[in-house]
Amino acid sequence: MTMQVGMIGTNGVVLASDTRYTVSPLISNGGVRHHYGGFKIKVDPTEQIAIACAGDMPTAKQIADRIIAELMHIPPQDRERRIWEIGSAVIANRFDAECIVAFSDLRLYLFQSANGGRDVQCIEIIDSIHAGDNINAATFWTTRYCKRLPIKRLLRLAAVVIIEANKVASGGIKGLEMVYWNGTKYQRLSKKENRDWEAKARLWDKQIGRFILGYRKDAL
Numbered sequence: 772m773t774m775q776v777g778m779i780g781t782n783g784v785v786l787a788s789d790t791r792y793t794v795s796p797l798i799s800n801g802g803v804r805h806h807y808g809g810f811k812i813k814v815d816p817t818e819q820i821a822i823a824c825a826g827d828m829p830t831a832k833q834i835a836d837r838i839i840a841e842l843m844h845i846p847p848q849d850r851e852r853r854i855w856e857i858g859s860a861v862i863a864n865r866f867d868a869e870c871i872v873a874f875s876d877l878r879l880y881l882f883q884s885a886n887g888g889r890d891v892q893c894i895e896i897i898d899s900i901h902a903g904d905n906i907n908a909a910t911f912w913t914t915r916y917c918k919r920l921p922i923k924r925l926l927r928l929a930a931v932v933i934i935e936a937n938k939v940a941s942g943g944i945k946g947l948e949m950v951y952w953n954g955t956k957y958q959r960l961s962k963k964e965n966r967d968w969e970a971k972a973r974l975w976d977k978q979i980g981r982f983i984l985g986y987r988k989d990a991l
Contacts, residue, residue: 772791772793772903772904772940772943772944773788773789773791773811773825773826773902773903773904773944774788774789774901774903774904774907774909774932774933774936774937774940774944775787775788775789775811775823775825775869775871775901775902775903775933776899776900776901776902776910776913776929776932776933777823777871777873777879777881777896777899777900777901777902778898778899778913778917778925778928778929779877779879779896779897779898779899779919780919780920780921780922780924780925781919781920781921781922782921782922782952782954783877783922783951783952783953783954784821784873784877784879784922784951784952785922785925785926785929785949785950785951785952786812786821786823786871786873786929786949786950786951787823787926787929787930787932787933787947787948787949787950788811788812788823788825788903788933788947788948788949789811789903789933789936789937789944789945789946789947789948790808790809790810790811790945790946790947790948791806791807791808791943791944791945791946792806792807792808792809792828793806793943794806794807806945808945808946810948811823811824811825811828811948812824812948812950812959813832813835813836813839814950814957814959815839815843817843817956818956818957818958819843819874819875819956819957820838820839820842820843820872820873820874820875820957821872821873821950821952821957822835822838822839822870822871822872822873823870823871823902824868824869824870825868825869825870825871825902825903826866826867826868826869826884826902826903827865827866827867827868828868829866830861830862830865830866830867830868831868831869831870833861834857834858834861834862834868834870834882835870835872837857837861838854838857838870838872841853841857842854842874847874847876847878850874850878850880850895851880851893851894851895852893854870854872854880854882854893855882855891855892855893858870858882858884858891858893859884859888859891862884862888862891863888865887865888866887867883867884867885867886867887867888868882868884869881869882869883869884869902869903870882870902871896871900871902873950873952873957875952875956875957877952878895879895879896879897879900880893880894880895880896881893881894881896881900881902883902898917898919899913899917901913901932904936904940904943904944907936907939907940907944908939909932909933909935909936909938909939910932912928912931912932912935913928913932916928922951922952922953925951926949926951926968927968927971929949930947930949930968930969930971930972931972931975931976933947933972934947934969934972934973934976935972935976938976946965946969947965947966947968947969947972948960948965949964949965949968
């Protein structure tokens with residue numbers, strides 16, 4: 772399970788994702804499901820395109836690689852169609868995947884497939900979008916508070932969305948990685964920076980609980 776969010780701010784775009792990968796046994800009754808942590812957001816070598824990958828990860832990453840290889844010089848008016856074509860060709864009745872695609876001109880796109888690739892769409896997003904577990908109740912935070920704000924403020928919101936999604940999903944979502952446009956390139960936060968944001972989001976969660984429920988400080 773994955774939780775991701777993309778948001779457009781006044782001076783850039785933020786992409787955020789959890790980092791938990793789930794691996795199931797290839798053979799029925801031949802092992803146990805296990806997890807590991809890894810990046811789910813790809814940034815192209817020139818750092819002008821960032822793509823969050825969800826769904827079947829090998830398929831989503833293959834779509835992302837082709838988008839990075841082919842769309843750097845595609846005119847903006849052709850991106851939506853070309854992303855749809857690339858995604859449709861890779862899916863080809865295989866596993867379903869999603870990609871949130873952010874460009875250096877601060878335009879954001881969502882590619883989605885469903886029903887084994889029989890239903891495919893690509894749409895341009897003008898504010899915010901979720902991928903992965905997009906019916907997770909943590910999407911409330913984006914729906915309620917996402918506005919055209921500076922990137923530094925949207926990083927706060929993005930961290931809250933991913934960390935709260937972990938609580939709702941009962942362990943299927945874990946960890947945090949964030950990438951944002953810093954004015955010249957898509958900047959990947961370091962592991963330490965992501966851990967710091969995760970700690971802040973967990974603290975804010977406790978503070979909100981105390982405020983709403985009236986718990987004493989030592990009760991949480």
